[in-house]
Amino acid sequence: MGPPFLQKPIAALIAATRAGKARSMYRQIGGKSPILDITRAQASELEKLLNSDNERYRVYIGMRYWHPFIEDAMERMHRDGIRDIVALGLYPHYSIATTGSSFLELKKAIKHYQAINLRFIKSWYAHPLYIDAMIERIRKGLALFGAEPDVLFSAHSLPQKFIDDGDPYLKEIQGTISAITSKIGLKWHLAFQSKSGPVKWLEPSTEQMIGELARKGVRNLLVVPISFVSDHIETLYEIDILYKDIASVLGIELKRSGSLNTSPTFIKALAEIVKASE
Secondary structure, eight states: OOOHHHHHHHHHHHHHHHHHHHHHHHHHTTSSOSHHHHHHHHHHHHHHHHTTTSOOOOOOOOBSSSSSBHHHHHHHHHHTTOOEEEEEOSOSSOOTTTHHHHHHHHHHHHTTSSSOEEEEEOOOTTOHHHHHHHHHHHHHHHTTOSSOOEEEEEEEOOBHHHHHTTOOHHHHHHHHHHHHHTTSOOOEEEEEEOOOSSSOBSSSBHHHHHHHHHHTTOOEEEEEEOSOSSOSHIIIIIIIIIIHHHHHHTTOEEEEOOOOTTOHHHHHHHHHHHHHTO
């Protein structure tokens, strides 16, 4: 945003403006995001499964915006003697803003080391076991209602310009939904959450879609977080608190399907994705 010499002042202004609101949201979900704890648990379960047939794997965590950072993970891997690396993003759907950004950071970090064999797993939005894991969560969510609900797939939003420039994110989101709905009949809708800033983002927003469904007479709504694999602020606050309150005012009973977190089927999917990359 803006020329390079203005980026730090702009970042400081945004941080100062949003800090109070962010603190309030985190207080309402227990004081912090659980995503690091969940990611560590996912890594632990994945490592156990990968090594269940006497193969030797080590699973490391590298995060883009918090400790342990990607460069920290790379340093630790090199210190441990790791020279063969599979980079698996925990975003099922590729976007230059998410997986692309993380892989770019990894490429920068790896320049400091020699003789590293690195393979990237770009996306896995239609892997059969990932789809099965999603369906398991959706079925449990459907069972929470007395009457069959509408299903709202809620994906993290992205600036429309990215899609116009060829980013595959939207097509891959639609591909996941297509794979799910080919196996389970649903009355479904798609919307986008978590936008920020003044540019045009993907539409409709989840909030807009809830209002539209209320006007159409929908009274039971299961929200499925389609682009997230862990619980964090977007699921625990935006969906479980913010959107649920909005829906309640509009006469809709809103519930959410559980996040994948450490679902055994999901962990098995990750293991198969890693092994298929060899």
